[in-house]
Amino acid sequence: MxxxxxxxxxxxxxxxxxxxxxxxxxxxxxxxxxxxxxxxxxxxxxxxxxxxxxxxxxxxxxxxxxxxxxxxxDKEVSWNPGTGTIRVSDHPSRFLMEDLSITDTLTNSIIRVGMSKKEVEQKLGIAADVNFLNIYNYNGLEIFYRNDKVAGLMVKTGENTTNRYQTNKHIGLGDNYNKIFTSYGNGLVDEQFDAATFLFASENGKLNKVDSREDVTDTSSAYVISLSWDRTNKTVSMILIGDYQFAYSTQ
Incomplete structure (x- = not known):
């Protein structure tokens, strides 16, 4: 047959x-x-x-x-019963603490979560402004500090016209959103807001991807990489990298 x-x-x-x-x-x-x-x-x-x-x-x-x-x-598979969506993505390479960073391709400066404010200013200079959430803006790279150390990094299309800032896996603003799943595998996809969030637990300098917030047992050693895309042209419109507390409460 x-x-x-x-x-x-x-x-x-x-x-x-x-x-x-x-x-x-x-x-x-x-x-x-x-x-x-x-x-x-x-x-x-x-x-x-x-x-x-x-x-x-x-x-x-x-x-x-x-x-x-x-x-x-060697693919990742996930099932979302709420939306009836099956996702199959490339299995990404291992994740390291270096993935919690943004590279300024113009100056080759790398800004990592956990870096001191003094180290950031040595690389990027003094921030142009600080908003009401106490987020510092360095020419389009937004940084949130907690106890004078980087707790969150953000890059948005509203603040940038190029993909000058990129993740450690070379994803920048304007890249096709399919590259997200090729580089990071499956994550928590919010189809209403066009975003994919990847949760990690750190251990011995490595990041272990977890499937849901319920699987995060220690928020003090958990981190988030979240990428959004424009629904019309399917290109990356925002990058957020930070610790769990910043990602879910901006504190």
Whole structure:
């Protein structure tokens, strides 16, 4: 039987069919399928899914577990039940504390979270102004200090006309928003406000990405990288990098 390969999110359709209790959505249609022992070979290497990840055939189409296939191809998969969105992104390289920084490509200055105000001013000079939130503006790079140390960095299109300031993974204003997911993988995507937020817990100089705010056990060692994009042209419009407290309370 000739089959087209299609996929669905493991843990949604498959687990519902295999569970002892079947739950149907109000707009669902009941179907009959049969499971088939499939062999999965990736670049010549055979991999075997767990028992809940067997594929099945329906009306001549073979369905396979998306999570198993994607992770076997070194991709990240996430499922948002609220919006019914499945996201598959490139698996990013490891994250380091150096990722909590902004590079000024004009002067080759690197400003990192945790850097002292004195060190910043040695690189960027005195801030042009300070707003009511006590955020200092250095020619379009906005910095929030706590106890005279950098706690937050922001770059916005309203303050900049070029991509002079870039993240450690070389993302700047005006870049295509697809580059966000290529560089950082899946994050918490707010489809209403067109933003992706990536949460990290620090340990031994490394950043470990966590899936949700509920997974943050120690906010004092948690950090955030958040990037927004323009809905019309799909380009990066804001970059925010900082510790957890700054990102969620600007304090």
């Amino acid at each position: 000739k089959s087209n390969m299609k996929s669905f999110l493991l843990g949604f359709v498959v687990c519902a069919m295999l569970g002892s209790t079947t739950v149907y959505a109000t707009d669902s249609t009941r179907i009959e399928v049969y499971f088939k022992k499939l062999k999965y070979v990736f670049n010549g290497i055979e991999k075997v899914p767990n028992s809940a990840g067997e594929g099945f055939i329906y009306q001549g189409t073979t369905y396979v577990p998306l999570r198993f296939v994607s992770e076997s191809l």
